[in-house]
Amino acid sequence: MAARSAQRGSAAVAATLAIFLVLFVGITLYYFLWKVWWYPPPINDFGREIDAQFTRTFIITGIVFVASQLGLAWAVWRYRANGGRATYFEGNNTMEAVWTTATIVLFVGLGIFGRTAWAQLHFDAIPADAMKIEVTGKQFNWFFRYPGTDGKFGRTDPKLVDEANPVGLDPKDPASTDDVVTATLGVPTGREIELIERSLDVTHGFFVRELRLKQDALPGLLIHVHFHADVPGDYEIACTQLCGSGHHRMRATLKVMPPAEFEKWLANEKANQ
């Protein structure tokens, strides 16, 4: 009697656990496959490459996730105690070899596949004709500096930093006179942009979702990244590296414009300095 009720109890628990796992898998799959909350569409090819690697990773992890969780659900249901003896086996070397090899191939293979996008961003040389823009992060703003018509950045000195001169531009350097410092990152479409990131104080992080681009800005270093943007519009720049109490409000806007509009915008920014 006790044994049977124990078995029934065991069936109830097993069923609940199995059903919970199946529901869990179902709900998770739904939110992933229907992309209820998802990343925004990319605005360049690089973004599409990143997304392709995302998709490959989703597929592989998704299959492993579903198989493992449903396997667990099946095992807890099928092998609930029923008064008998367990099947005694200590392992299976063939299976171990098979799934170890499969996992190595899948996981390491996936990692190697992702090399292309990373290489594009960081291994390949930045095109020499890229438009250079300096990005300066400080608690809690972003500033962007354009080298102007001479194509040269003027000298900066931290000792010259103040409210009116947030990047510390040295007015005595002739290259500084045509530099334009803005609080918005304006870029033209169809042009490779080189960002030179730096920080005045602590570590910050530059992130634009639609570019699939993120790079920390470290004080004491100049870090180069590059991108180009194909779709005009305004995109959010968020700080992603904890930088103090104003970390959440350290934002700016990336304005992508057709080249003609960009020139007008830049001229306007210069005039308003």
Add this chain to the structure above:
Amino acid sequence: MAAHEAAVHHHAPPQGFLWKYIFSKDHKVIGIQYWLLALVAVFTGMFLSLLMRIHLYWPNAHIPGMDGDFTPEKYLALMTMHGTIMVFMVLTTAPQAGFGNYFLPLQIGAEDMAFPTLNMMSFWTTFISFVCLIVAFFVEGGAPISGWTAYSPLSTLGSIAGPGEGLGQTMWVISIAFFCAASLMGAINFITTLIDLRARGLTMMRLPLTCWAWFITAILSLLAFGVLLAAGILMLLDRLGGTSFFIPGGLVVSGVQQTGHSGGSPLLWQHLFWFFGHPEVYIAIIPGMGMASHALSTFARKPVFGYRAMVYAMSAIGILGFMVWGHHMFLSGMSPYSGFAFSLMTMAIGVPSAIKTFNWLGTLWGGQIRFTAAMLYAIGFVTLFVSGGLSGLFLAQPSVDLYLHNTYFVPAHFHLVMGVAAIFGMFTGTYFWFPKVTGRKLNETLGKLHFWLTLPGTYAIFMPMHFLGLAGAVRRYADSTAVQFLPALQPVQFFISIAAFITIAAQFLFLFNVIWSLKYGEKAEGNVWEATTLEWTTASPPPFDNFAGHEPSVYRGPYEYGVPGYRDDYLPQHLEPGQLVPEKA
């Protein structure tokens, strides 16, 4: 003649409350002390996260007892201390120092740990560390705001970098330094005990997987905590001694020129911290893996599937764990070539993790599963480890991490593995070993209710965080609507907060169960789970010298469940072959 060599101590049990319960050198008392410290810490840490979750959806809510408004710095201080307390005082104490101290000597048939005095010192040093950490809340400026990762220069410039960055951050560093010393003492004890004090017949390959887990974890601790200690000393010197290990020159903070430092490297801190930090997360999870293996086998009534593979996999995770730290730094300005190398190593570490998962499934396969509370938590460990581990595959690739780094996807990943799976390992251990420690069982009904609230609850908290991350929500934001694309995600934040309230409330069931069962729990002396390992051969609780002077000998492996041809479906390790009862013909 008794060829057994002299045991660790033959002196009489201590007398007096102070020596028996406070400054005890008995590994069992020390194990309980660590477990209790972790219990206090986990409820403290949960309370901090409760405040965080309230603030993220109800930012204008005034918290009773909170001095003034719920400012961003308060949020960041709560977040920093939540992470520090949970990672160090919970995940690095209970699974290893708590359960390990109590049960390693018992499972290997020893009287005590190799160095009982050192053991006592390691607990009290941990306690001092915890006190220093809590003191940080109450000093001028409050607790630090730089996260448990304390990146420089935010953490090294002093209060000009932000509130809490004065004495609060200094107390944090001092606390960590004490913790490093305590962990190193513990590691020396664990490894020596396991190497030198095993019972006769207990070869390495007959060790329970819990012991292997504590052994490997102790080796990781031994090699990692020295590095953190060095980093902490360098940070302390930067903060107080005017040095510039981690602080570059030319800084302008809040308009003020920082002339006191130059030439240092923020990346150097990151490298040193993460060289420790990555092994640390394996220190947090490996004991839980051992516990899960142990419980799954015991309650499925069959051997662990692939015992050797499990040992090799845990060892591989431990070794590889020292070679992957750069995956926390893909976007830090570190060389992208190093980044790619770290990425491949990180993808590789997924392999032994996968092997373990398949072997857990294999352990259940063909079993006779008994759904005790301990078993439910062990099964919960497996599903959580799969969910949490797989999101690591995204973060391990720099091309994908480009988008996901420092978004909510990261806390989703590490909470599922560390914050839930590892905790489930602790629940498994508690429900499993409570009878051995106290002579009574925890109430099984309450335990199951606790499980049925906690597993869905924690999934409800942390699975949605993946979607926040995919949508680009940045982590460590005191304001969850601060950036243009965030307000649309507030319904998700709301859901997470509600799930958190319910799940945190459910943990009081556990607390109640522990307290209630101490007095009223079903008496459970003897081998309540019909288990095979040595701790079940002695009284509950065990006598002072564990085995009443009769050191056991071991004749077989630890997971001989369901062996055909015998009356019982389990063959204890300590029974001589002649003592086993065959099945009636």
Add this chain to the structure above:
Amino acid sequence: MPGAPVIDDLEITPSDRGTRGPSSAEPPYGPGGGGGGRGGDGEGAPRSRPARSQRVYYTGIWLALAAILMFFMALVSAYLVRKGTGNDWRAVALPRVLWLNTAVLLLSSIALEASHRAWVRGQASAFRAWWATATALGLFFLVGQYVAWRQLAAAGVYLASNPSSSFFYLLTAAHGLHLAGGLAALLYVLSRDWIRLQAASGVAAEVASIYWHFMDGLWVFLLLVLTLGR
């Protein structure tokens, strides 16, 4: 062994002469283990393996050294990295007394070795004399390091003067603190009534020596780093 007044209580295993360290699992001092008045078999007959109760100290000390090594390796890596970043590295002129200190430390290790040989030969008072010599030399080393610090300070070189000086002070201080711990161990062995509890002292002496030699070697390594990295 005839001649030495207290040797009757010293149970030496001559077969252990020349062996060293836990890897051989044979401490050359005393019978180890169950003998020496502790529980268990208690006859004090020479054994070929140390009893578990003694073995643990050897395992423990090697593990402690592994942890200490990681600590110093972290500092040395930080040294190398910091030297390469920032262009503010100015070499510290190492005070000459450091070389004297190094010689003193090496001599102290030699003295420990001599005391070990005396122990193995059953020469109790020689053991004590050499051990005391090693301890005194160790103290001289620490005093000498302090003198080096004073000399640097007199030259206006302090902790924060330069990254190179920061590392100098830090590495010497960290090493000095660890050595001071070793000195306490040497004093402990010296001060015990090592005749009555010779088994325990034997292990303590052996373990303290392992630690001391390691600190000696570590110092030579650190000095090399500080010299070559100038």
